[in-house]
Amino acid sequence: MTNAEIAYHRTIRPMLGKLSGSREVSFLGRRFRVTSEDVEQLSGKPAHVNYKGVLVWYFTYGGEGEPSFEFTSLQSFSHGIFRGSDWEPSVTADLAEFREISAGIGAELLRKERYGEARLLFALPKVPVLLTYSEADDEYPAVLDIKFGKNADTFLPFETLAVLHGLINGEFST
Numbered sequence: 048m049t050n051a052e053i054a055y056h057r058t059i060r061p062m063l064g065k066l067s068g069s070r071e072v073s074f075l076g077r078r079f080r081v082t083s084e085d086v087e088q089l090s091g092k093p094a095h096v097n098y099k100g101v102l103v104w105y106f107t108y109g110g111e112g113e114p115s116f117e118f119t120s121l122q123s124f125s126h127g128i129f130r131g132s133d134w135e136p137s138v139t140a141d142l143a144e145f146r147e148i149s150a151g152i153g154a155e156l157l158r159k160e161r162y163g164e165a166r167l168l169f170a171l172p173k174v175p176v177l178l179t180y181s182e183a184d185d186e187y188p189a190v191l192d193i194k195f196g197k198n199a200d201t202f203l204p205f206e207t208l209a210v211l212h213g214l215i216n217g218e219f220s221t
Contacts, residue, residue: 049096051095051096051097051100052096054100055096055097055099055100055103059099059100059103059104060085060086060099060103062103062104062107063081063082063083063084063085063086063103063106063107064083065083065107066081066082066083066106066107067083068082068083069081069082070082070106071089072102072171072172073153074098074101074102074170074171075094075098075152075153075170075214075215075218076091076092076151076152076153076218077089077090077091077092077094077098078090078091079098079099079102081102081103081106085099086099086102086103095214097210097213097214098214100207100210101171101203101207101210101211101214102171104203104204104207105171105174105202105203105207108202108203108204108207110173110201110202110203111201112173112198112201113173114173114174114175114196114198114199114202115175115196115197115198115199116175116196117196117197118175118176118177118194118195118196118197119194119195119197120192120193120194120195121193121194121195121208121209121212123197124195124199124200124205124208125205138180138188138189138190138191138216138219138220139189139219139220140180140189140191140219140220141182141183141189142163142164142180142182144219145163145164145180145191145219146164148218148219149166149168149178151218152168152215152218153168153169154166154167154168154176154178155167155168157177160179160181162181162182162184163179163180163181163182164179164180165177165178165179165180166178166179166180168215170211170215171202171203173202174195174196174199174202174203174211175195175196176193176194176195176196176215177192177193177194177195178191178192178193178215179191179192179194180192191216191219193212193215193216195208195212
């Protein structure tokens with residue numbers, strides 16, 4: 048068992064005891080059922096245990112209100128602990144792959160730009176994410192900018208937002 052799996056089974060999964068009933072949710076191109084006992088993947092390509100962990104936090108953290116559509120970088124949630132360079136995503140996808148992967152995880156076209164495009168992803172029902180892709184050129188690699196709604200930390204703690212950021216980035220780096 049990996050450290051992530053141990054943490055999920057010993058620390059994170061027991062938090063589900065707070066829940067009553069069953070919920071189904073689409074999350075990064077996969078369908079999951081969340082109950083008071085566990086998180087079960089119903090469809091989609093296999094997911095790392097961290098997908099389950101993010102879902103547990105989302106359903107047990109207790110955030111209320113509506114999502115913000117004013118977007119900001121992950122570093123703004125860290126209260127100065129991390130700088131922008133700590134979260135620079137490395138993306139291997141080209142624009143066509145970005146479009147295909149984006150569609151596969153549920154991101155919809157927001158706007159086309161000269162050398163890329165922006166897409167809106169509802170990673171979770173109250174956690175919108177702005178994905179902006181800029182194509183590579185002779186001097187610079189492709190860039191994927193991932194920004195969360197300004198009040199995303201109402202629905203997920205910072206550490207879980209960081210995990211979600213990594214999961215989204217990972218979809219484009221495989």
